[in-house]
Amino acid sequence: MPLDAHIVGFAEALRSEGVAIGTSELNDAFAVLGAVPWTRPGPFKEALAATLAKSPEDRRVFDLVFERYFFRATEGAALQAGVREGEARDANGPGGDRIDFDALREQILEAIRREDEAALRDLARLSIAAFGRRGEGSGVLGVDVQRIRRALGLRSEPAGLVKGEGAAEEPPLTRDQIRRFEAHLRRELERAQIERTQALPPSRPLNELDRALPTGPAQDLAAVHRVVAQLKRRLATQGHQARGQARHAQVDVRRTMRASLQTGGVPVVLKYRPRRPRRPELYVLCDVSTSVTSASVFFLSVLHALHDSFRRMRSFVFVERISEVTDVFARERSFKAVNEAISKDAGVADVSGYTDYGRVWREFLVQVEDDLHPRATVIVLGDARTNGRDPRADIFAEISEHAGRTFWLNPEPKLYWNYGDSVIDAYMPFCEAYECWTTRQLEDFVKALTRPAAA
Amino acid sequence: MIPASVEEVAAGLQKVGYLPGESTALVAYLAARLGKPVLVEGPAGVGKTELAKALAAYLERDLVRLQCYEGLDEAKALYEWNYRKQLLRIQAEADGTGWQAVQDDIFGEEFLLARPLLQAIANPEPVVLLIDEIDKTDQEFEAMLLELLSDFQISIPELGRIEARTHPVVLLTSNNSRELTEALKRRCLYLWLDYPTAERELEIIHLHAPGLPETVATRLVEVVGMVRELDLKKPPSIAESIDWARALLLLGAEDIDQQVFRDTLSIIVKHRTDLDTVAERVGVRLAA
Numbered sequence: 001m002p003l004d005a006h007i008v009g010f011a012e013a014l015r016s017e018g019v020a021i022g023t024s025e026l027n028d029a030f031a032v033l034g035a036v037p038w039t040r041p042g043p044f045k046e047a048l049a050a051t052l053a054k055s056p057e058d059r060r061v062f063d064l065v066f067e068r069y070f071f072r073a074t075e076g077a078a079l080q081a082g083v084r085e086g087e088a089r090d091a092n093g094p095g096g097d098r099i100d101f102d103a104l105r106e107q108i109l110e111a112i113r114r115e116d117e118a119a120l121r122d123l124a125r126l127s128i129a130a131f132g133r134r135g136e137g138s139g140v141l142g143v144d145v146q147r148i149r150r151a152l153g154l155r156s157e158p159a160g161l162v163k164g165e166g167a168a169e170e171p172p173l174t175r176d177q178i179r180r181f182e183a184h185l186r187r188e189l190e191r192a193q194i195e196r197t198q199a200l201p202p203s204r205p206l207n208e209l210d211r212a213l214p215t216g217p218a219q220d221l222a223a224v225h226r227v228v229a230q231l232k233r234r235l236a237t238q239g240h241q242a243r244g245q246a247r248h249a250q251v252d253v254r255r256t257m258r259a260s261l262q263t264g265g266v267p268v269v270l271k272y273r274p275r276r277p278r279r280p281e282l283y284v285l286c287d288v289s290t291s292v293t294s295a296s297v298f299f300l301s302v303l304h305a306l307h308d309s310f311r312r313m314r315s316f317v318f319v320e321r322i323s324e325v326t327d328v329f330a331r332e333r334s335f336k337a338v339n340e341a342i343s344k345d346a347g348v349a350d351v352s353g354y355t356d357y358g359r360v361w362r363e364f365l366v367q368v369e370d371d372l373h374p375r376a377t378v379i380v381l382g383d384a385r386t387n388g389r390d391p392r393a394d395i396f397a398e399i400s401e402h403a404g405r406t407f408w409l410n411p412e413p414k415l416y417w418n419y420g421d422s423v424i425d426a427y428m429p430f431c432e433a434y435e436c437w438t439t440r441q442l443e444d445f446v447k448a449l450t451r452p453a454a455a
Numbered sequence: 456m457i458p459a460s461v462e463e464v465a466a467g468l469q470k471v472g473y474l475p476g477e478s479t480a481l482v483a484y485l486a487a488r489l490g491k492p493v494l495v496e497g498p499a500g501v502g503k504t505e506l507a508k509a510l511a512a513y514l515e516r517d518l519v520r521l522q523c524y525e526g527l528d529e530a531k532a533l534y535e536w537n538y539r540k541q542l543l544r545i546q547a548e549a550d551g552t553g554w555q556a557v558q559d560d561i562f563g564e565e566f567l568l569a570r571p572l573l574q575a576i577a578n579p580e581p582v583v584l585l586i587d588e589i590d591k592t593d594q595e596f597e598a599m600l601l602e603l604l605s606d607f608q609i610s611i612p613e614l615g616r617i618e619a620r621t622h623p624v625v626l627l628t629s630n631n632s633r634e635l636t637e638a639l640k641r642r643c644l645y646l647w648l649d650y651p652t653a654e655r656e657l658e659i660i661h662l663h664a665p666g667l668p669e670t671v672a673t674r675l676v677e678v679v680g681m682v683r684e685l686d687l688k689k690p691p692s693i694a695e696s697i698d699w700a701r702a703l704l705l706l707g708a709e710d711i712d713q714q715v716f717r718d719t720l721s722i723i724v725k726h727r728t729d730l731d732t733v734a735e736r737v738g739v740r741l742a743a
Contacts, residue, residue: 032644
């Protein structure tokens, strides 16, 4: 198969993994390859990446697919041409069976430290050969890789690095370095398997775990924060987008005429009508009861972000009763402090600790009835689970009547709405309800929020 | 000047004080060679804008810069009719001139105010065009750029099409605060710039703060790396680590110990809450 067919095939493989590649991008890829020394692996890969993978996520998928596709392509070609490496391997391993694991480990550590990929590859083969002679191979790739690694005593923990003298000074291996060696092992094992069976194994799609950008458990909260920070900027620009439809400011004829008096009635200086952004006034009610525990950190960070973006906003948290927390957000800048303050002294749970929506609406209405006006927006963050109590949709209707727009963000999937004690249907006629438990859904909602109210 | 190889670009950029990574040099070379726009993305402070400046210096071209912001429109990015001049022209017109003559007159190039994009295209010498922080504008503006980026031309209704006399090298930068449209991405080469590896950052420090003792420089890069690991509002950029290196050079620091670190911390960390986090998590690990 010629190279161009391989590139098209590679693009096809990328498409099947969900990377959007148009014909124009393929054209670019060919144009780019014409301009770089593509016979070297580095430039070849980077040149393709620059034209085909256009976001960090795509790049991640690109790297995985690149590895998989071209490995298969070379092996496929080797099979067709009948090239075998088996004999060569025995020749270049001097005294192959006498190599013991300790010596091998020293060499591998050395190669990892020097980041010598070629040496690592050779060492991976030697390890497989040595391991094979011990006769512990299971035939399953993943298992064998781990067994070989363990036999070599390669671990990422600093304590279990190398036993013996001088080990203390050696820098510990990182998880990444080990993973790189494992990749070599895996590839060499796969190659041996292909040579044995004389056939390419069926290609598997990438699994979700590989595809996702690497994260640790501690990074989850940070990720929420990052997206919320992004949301903050979006909130700031979305309004402009809506205004963008009347991009050119309108000339204010009266003020232009008045200004033209200075220049003898010739309108030299044009006066424009000022642009007035829609500045929503927000009332946010956030459920912090136990039934929404998993979502409430998410909700509170949303609340936090909203507070940064909207000057005119009041927020409330509720379980059985309601408590205004606007001051807490105004006083505390750090999210952690806010979270603590709310969980400590909001005093929202009374006796049972179950949400009482009827009472919440009543208290809310008493507190804000005089301030609500048609330009205000009310947002409720909650699961609408009343624990069998009266939903009091009539009071909610009254709130919605006073406010300009009312939204409900429900952290449960739509499937569970109105199931069990969920009474969201009772409130639906009076608000726009959204399913919202991921940042993406939040974005959809933000778009709705900044869209001008439907006439 | 069109560079002949990737290595030449890498060496050239290094000469003007920018140390490119492998993929950076490659994409810069392709941009100069093929005339494709490049979309550069990455966290703030990894040298995206600096790349454009270095490229302009290396290629010996002028840098035309369009800084994007919310509400940027054609009038500020492309061109604008010089309304006052047109008005004066009409006023100065002797009676009896026909409408046609005036109309032809006042919509000529003489009355056109060229904004950065038009400047970049109409320049007789090839330039480097930097469209900075494209993610700050709205989607309509992106759509407007498409004609420019794929065909290097601008349509002005009264004048017709203005085609590029020379091919500019175009760099667009984005902090990824908003997803850019597919149409825009399709027209660009893509380059993701990330924080440099420790070795590269050390080289950068050596290049910009020569004379800083080796031990201090190594320690500095280590500390900056540690600080970037933390979840901060604003992690330190490369420019800030250079600033820090220069400050340490000026202070004649022999080593970065807790005292020095505390005194100069504000150079790399610029948020109150971040200051606390860093002092708490990194400061204590240094020698007293």
